Amino acid sequence: MPTRNRGLLAVLMTTVLMIAGLAVASLASAAPSPSPSPARAERAAQTLTWTADNSTTRYKTAPTEAVAGPTTIVFENSTATGNTSGMQHTLTFDQGGGEYNDDVEVNILAYPSDENAGRWEVEVDLSVGTYKFLCTIPGHGQMTGELVVTDGGGGEPGEDTTAPEVDVELAGEQDADGAYIGQATATVTATDEEGGSGVASVEYQVDDLGWQPYTEPVVVDEVGDHTIGYRATDEAGNASAEGNTAFSVVGVDGPDTTPPTVEAMVHGETNDDGAYLGRAEVMLMADDAQSGVASVEYALDGGEWTAYTDVVAVTEVGEHTVAYRATDVAGNVSEAGELTFTVVEAPDDDTEPPVATASVAGTQDSSWSYRGEVTVTLAATDEGSGVARVEYLLDDGDWTTYDEPVTVDDEGAHSVQYRAVDLGGNVSEVGTVGFTIVADTAAPACPAPDPSPVVVMGDVGTDVRNRVTDDGSCTIDDLIRDEARWSSHDAFMTHVRSVLAGLLESGYVTGAERTKVVNAATRSTVGKEGA
Incomplete structure (x- = not known):
């Protein structure tokens, strides 16, 4: 299976990610x-x-x-x-x-x-x-x-706790330095010890470009240095340690005396004169048919040569020149190219602030206090210029940039204020979530079950009997917690569906009863603004 030039692939992968504009919200977790x-x-x-x-x-x-x-x-x-x-x-x-x-x-x-x-x-x-x-x-x-x-004794399940063994063998014609001439073929093998559960899957990756299922020997014919990674998992779920083997491939036509080729392009929103509005992004792509690309460099506006690793963003207003060049593994350097463009001020048309949301997670007691600790997760969206940052303020502290879920474990009442700022400088309204933390004791989760004869979601009733579940202390209403402080109606509905899925699986509700409760929760105002 031939591979493409590593330098070109890295640039193309970066370009795809930039165009896709992927953004990932942090997941709350203690x-x-x-x-x-x-x-x-x-x-x-x-x-x-x-x-x-x-x-x-x-x-x-x-x-x-x-x-x-x-x-x-x-x-x-x-x-x-x-x-x-x-x-x-x-x-x-x-x-x-x-x-x-x-x-x-x-x-x-x-x-x-x-x-x-x-x-x-x-x-x-x-x-x-x-x-x-x-x-x-x-x-x-x-x-x-x-x-x-x-406990693993007496022949109980789970006795296979040993990961499979996996290895790779490289084959091909080699020169005096051990480099493979023209191509190298990698064969990955995996075995599970006698009496084990057997090999379930084998995977490989070339040059850290992503794991793939291994089905046949892998051919690498791109000139340059490479690594092949390999791993295996058995039927019991035991995963081997990842192995990595390095090797080199050289050309078959003698020494490489030809420099690489390198190209440049600029992306961004332009005006009628072709000037870039607020931001221009320069991407470089290099290729070498023999020894492979070793490095790509650029110099902005006559500055020092700098290693190119990612898209170069130019935001300063004015005319700019980017020089660029590439060097191959054999040391051949391409002629320097130049690219000239202009950046102008972007129109300030984003006046809508972003939207910030918060969710609170933890184990609650019958009075809706949290036992031991609470995790607060923040998120923000912006349909205009994009979110620049999210901030929070815990109790009487200072505004702090939000990077990951915030864990609070001090007993007592707390409040978390939060807001978001977009790239246009617009600031969202400040939101607040409040909660109380008590000592994490072994007290029953529901010492005083909800006495309602039927399940009620906020102000919407059902004809589903509010029966006691699992440990004999919590009713369906207790588990759904429709009276708790919910950061949003969506968060409440996620909780409702999760609880009812478990009750359905355990046989405490029927499929029809689950549907009735979900529909009532959907129509309720629980978690909605002003409720």
Whole structure:
């Protein structure tokens, strides 16, 4: 499978991302932060792997059995697992207690275009019992399941805790320095120890350009230095450490004496005179048919030569000149090219402020106070110039730039104010969420169940009996919490659908009753502004 020039691919990938204008909202989570999956000197005793694809009703694969103890949890929602739509999925462990273990907090958001191409890991310590896992993104309420954890004795399930072994073999004609002449063929093999669950999947990537399913030997014929990465997962969900092997490919026609070619282009909105309004973005592309591109450089307005790694944004008003050149692996340097353009002031036509929203997450008691800690997640949208930043103010503190969900664990009453600013300088209205934190005790979640004979959503009633559920202390109304402070009606509806999905699965409500409650919640004013 031939590859294209790494320098050109990196530039093209950057261009696609720029045009797509992707923006990702942070996901609220008190769970351990997921991290990319580097090779590790020591791994947990077992690895459990969940995968997702284009479905909104079920995970593609999900383990159902494990043994207690240190565990690596892998969640992958990538093109390699079948997600061709770019859809976001989460893997979350239920923290509601009751019949399920709630001693492990997992909340991982993954999608193909995220910073780790959709594959993340967290380390946890599982205890004997049953965990419920689910997806918390709206519309994914059916993606649930149970993970049964045993102590591992007496032949119980989960005995395969050993990851498969994976290796690569390179083949091809080599020169005196060990470089492959013309092309190298990489063959990846994986085995699972005798008595293990067997190899489920094998993947590879060339030059860190994205993981792909391995189905046949991979041919690399681009001249230059390369690395091939490889990994495997067995049927029990154990994932191997990632391996990486470096190699070089040289041309078959003797020494490379031909310099590379390099091109430049400018993108941006222009006026009738061809001047760029407020911002011009310069992109450089280089190619070399023999030894490969080693570096690309540019110089803006007669300045120093600078390594080109990403799109160069020019916002200063006036006429500009960008010089550019490229060097190949053999040391040949292209002639310098030049590109001239003009940037003028952009019309100030964005007068609409952005919209900021907030959501509060945590475990609440019967009086709607949060036990132990609260996580506040902020988001903002702007249809004009785009969001520049989001800020928050906790209690009597100072305004602070929002980078990630804010965790508050001091007991007492708190308030969080929030706002957003767009690139046009417009500031949103200040929003406020308030909450109270109490000590995290082992008191029952519902010591005084809601006595209503039927389920009522805000001011909208149903004919569904308000029955007691799971542990004998909480009614359906208690679990739905229609009297709580909700940051938005959408947040309330997400919670309603999640609760009812669990009650339907457990047999506490019928499908028809679930529909009645969801319809009543939809018609209610819970979470709506002014309610």
